[in-house]
Amino acid sequence: MFSLGMIAYNRMELVSFVHPYLTEMAEKSGETCHASILDDGVHVMFIDRVLGTSFLKMDTAIGFRFYAHCTATGKAILAFQSEQAVNQYIRRAEFKPVTAQSIKDAQSLLRTLDEIRSKGYACDNEEAELGLTCYAMPLLDSSGHAYAAISISGPTTRMEANCDRHLNLLSSAVSKISRTIT
Structure with missing residues (x-):
């Protein structure tokens, strides 16, 4: 019971900490x-x-809740997990496509996670819902593992038209959060 209470407390603490940054991003992006x-x-x-x-x-x-490989936040978190955690995910996840753009197999997921690590952000381009796109960046602990991710989501046409602006907003928020936590 104590561990469940601590998990709930840590989630509430994380929410109270990141909420102002989500608010700022939503106000600036409209998404x-x-x-x-x-x-x-x-x-x-x-x-x-x-x-x-x-x-x-x-x-x-x-x-x-949704399978992590179908969401930008999930992929951003998975990309910055240990190899063991990613392999465990692959063994347990069902790669049933939600849309035609969904990741359909482990090899595609591994390639996508490599791309995310090199770019520093994840994208869900109509992988969870047609017409919706999401950009996400991980929140990393001192060892470089993701403990959460933040994102901006909206209609694909608007998201693609404002991709650079959204990525800049995410990057700024992640930097502010990282400076405050460490």
């Missing part, structure tokens, strides 16, 4: 912003979100 964690080694869980100001927006429920 919905999320914070997510890897919940059970297989699913990403959305632990916080701030709705964008645009009329058409993504509205994910807090507590919603």
Whole structure:
């Protein structure tokens, strides 16, 4: 019981810490912003979100869980996990495509994770829902492992048109969070 309480406390503490940065990103981008964690080694869980100001927006429920390889936050977290954790994910995950763009097998996931590590961000381009795109960056601990990820999500046409601006907002928020935590 104590460990469950500590897990809940740590999630609440993380939410209270990142929420102002999500709010700032949502105000500047007009899009919905999320914070997510890897919940059970297989699913990403959305632990916080701030709705964008645009009329058409993504509205994910807090507590919603999805296979990590289908989401930008999940892939951002997986890319910065140990090789052992990634291999465990591959053994446990179901690679059933949600959309035609979804990652369909372990080799595709491994290539994608390599790309994310080199670029520093992840993208879900209609992999979880047609018409929606999400950019995410990991929040890393002192050993370089991701403990969470933050993201900006919205309609694909707007997201692609503003990709550089969204990535700059994410990078700035991640830098501020990292400076404050360490």
